[in-house]
Amino acid sequence: xSDPRHEALGNFLRSRREKLTPQAVGLAAGRRRRTAGLRRxxxxxxxxxxxxxxxxxxxxxxxxxxxSTVDALARALRLSRTxxxxxxxxxxxxxxxxxxxxxVPAGLRELVQSLNQPAYISGQRWDVLAWxxxxxxxxxxxxxxDEDRNTLLLMLCTPGVRxxxxxxxxxxxxxxxxxxxxxYDLWAGDPAFVDLLARLRHGSxxxxxxWAAHDINxxxxxxxxxxxxxxxxxxxxxxxxxxxxxxxxxxxxxxA
Numbered sequence: 503x504s505d506p507r508h509e510a511l512g513n514f515l516r517s518r519r520e521k522l523t524p525q526a527v528g529l530a531a532g533r534r535r536r537t538a539g540l541r542r543x544x545x546x547x548x549x550x551x552x553x554x555x556x557x558x559x560x561x562x563x564x565x566x567x568x569x570s571t572v573d574a575l576a577r578a579l580r581l582s583r584t585x586x587x588x589x590x591x592x593x594x595x596x597x598x599x600x601x602x603x604x605x606v607p608a609g610l611r612e613l614v615q616s617l618n619q620p621a622y623i624s625g626q627r628w629d630v631l632a633w634x635x636x637x638x639x640x641x642x643x644x645x646x647x648d649e650d651r652n653t654l655l656l657m658l659c660t661p662g663v664r665x666x667x668x669x670x671x672x673x674x675x676x677x678x679x680x681x682x683x684x685x686y687d688l689w690a691g692d693p694a695f696v697d698l699l700a701r702l703r704h705g706s707x708x709x710x711x712x713w714a715a716h717d718i719n720x721x722x723x724x725x726x727x728x729x730x731x732x733x734x735x736x737x738x739x740x741x742x743x744x745x746x747x748x749x750x751x752x753x754x755x756x757x758a
Contacts, residue, residue, distance in 0.1 A: 506691025509562035511592040514687065516560050517716035518579040519545050526580065548578035567593055588684055588718045601694040606632045607747045620738070620756040623745070626685060627698060628653045637756070640730065640738075652698065654682055659705030668729045672708070679712040680719035726756075 520539035527540065527548060540548075546556040551571060558565050567575070572593055576586040604625040611632045614621050620640050622633035630651040633643045643651055646660070656663055657675055664671045689695040702709045723741040730736050738756040745751035 505562070505564065507592065507595060507597075507688075508564060510687040510690040511589075512560045512562035514589065514592060514716060514718075515545075515575070515579070518581060518585065519560075522580060527578070545575075545578050549574040551575075582718075584684075584720050585718050588687070592687055595688050598689060598692065601627060601689060601692045603627070603629060603694075604631060604748060604750050606751065610745060610747060610751065610753070614753070617755065622754055624653060624752050624754065626689075626750045627694060628682060628685075630656075631751070640728065640733075640736075640756075654678060654698070654702060655705070658702055658709045666728055666730065668727065670727050674726065675708060676712055676717075677719055677724075679709065680715075680717035681721055683713070683716065684718045684720070721752075 519542070522540045524540065524544070527544075529540075529544060542557055542560065543553045546553040549556070549571070551567075551574065555565065559567065569590075572590055573586075575581075576589055579585075581589060606623050610623060614623060614632050614634050617634055618636070620634065620637035622637045622641075622643065623631050625631055630643055630653060633641075638644050641656065646656070650656075650660070657667075657671075657678055667674055686695055686699065699713075703713070721742055723739070725737065725739045728736045728738065736758075738758060740754060740756045743753045743755070745753060
């Protein structure tokens with residue numbers, strides 16, 4: 503049985519290869535191509551590695567490239583800094599223990615409750631684990647079943663949320679899926695992540711389109727414009743912070 507992490511590496515390489523054109527890497531287009539993107543042998547040549555060895559990587563076989571080879575592949579595939587870091591993480595990532603939903607320490611819960619701005623804490627699988635009243639008033643976490651308190655499920659599968667984010671919904675959804683992909687690939691094959699992926703696929707046609715793009719984005723601060731049913735039009739900026747108590751926990755704070 504193939505290792506899901508090796509499959510994730512192969513899928514990522516293939517997705518980047520298929521997005522490139524010969525012109526983008528200085529190659530002649532040549533005869534008409536049956537499929538989009540570069541050929542495997544072209545990527546291998548650009549990276550200075552054997553074609554058979556590169557094919558094994560894309561097939562998810564148990565091969566482990568060196569640091570110099572990873573860097574060469576990043577150059578050949580014109581990876582961004584974020585994509586290059588993701589490729590390194592996929593290659594070097596150790597086997598993980600099965601995912602266990604995190605527990606928020608009492609001190610962090612009290613901190614979230616004490617904030618005057620909307621705030622919540624989420625885990626590695628993007629489950630919402632703690633929140634304050636201000637966040638609940640906007641996102642309605644308390645109205646969701648425990649298994650549905652997940653920011654991806656909220657954004658993509660919860661009725662009414664598309665109206666809340668209005669015209670910004672599509673771009674926010676694209677960004678979130680690309681950010682989650684960077685996490686998911688490192689947990690490939692874990693039952694808890696596989697279950698979440700299945701729910702997203704079943705519950706959102708848009709998710710399937712965004713997931714197929716295999717884009718990778720880093721977490722970053724930003725801005726959301728909401729059409730809230732009670733508050734009206736609200737513009738909120740947000741930032742996220744990693745918790746020292748447990749690096750798997752992420753604190754999100756919104757402010758006007």
